[in-house]
Amino acid sequence: MSQPTFRAIPILRIFDLARAREFYIDFLGFRIDWEHRFEDSAPVYMQVSRGDLVLHLSEHHGDCCPGIEPTPWRSRLMEVIDPFNNRLRFDEHPPSPQDAS
Numbered sequence: 001m002s003q004p005t006f007r008a009i010p011i012l013r014i015f016d017l018a019r020a021r022e023f024y025i026d027f028l029g030f031r032i033d034w035e036h037r038f039e040d041s042a043p044v045y046m047q048v049s050r051g052d053l054v055l056h057l058s059e060h061h062g063d064c065c066p067g068i069e070p071t072p073w074r075s076r077l078m079e080v081i082d083p084f085n086n087r088l089r090f091d092e093h094p095p096s097p098q099d100a101s
Contacts, residue, residue, distance in 0.1 A: 044059050071091070
């Protein structure tokens, strides 16, 4: 009997919908799969994807609150802790001088 496969979909808190669209859609090349609001003035909850990668983006307070911090090794680090105290770390390194040329 084969084991079922599971798919994790991260929920990322966004604070500015226009900037989120600019970054995820225009810059990273994701597409918007769907958007949901309880009413026109309510915060948005949406799904974006690129290939097999799926993310949920939420303006809802309390869905998640990222803490992006600079590191001693000159990157930006966002850490998410799950209910079991496992740490999921997303590290963004600055472009190297070779990338600028």
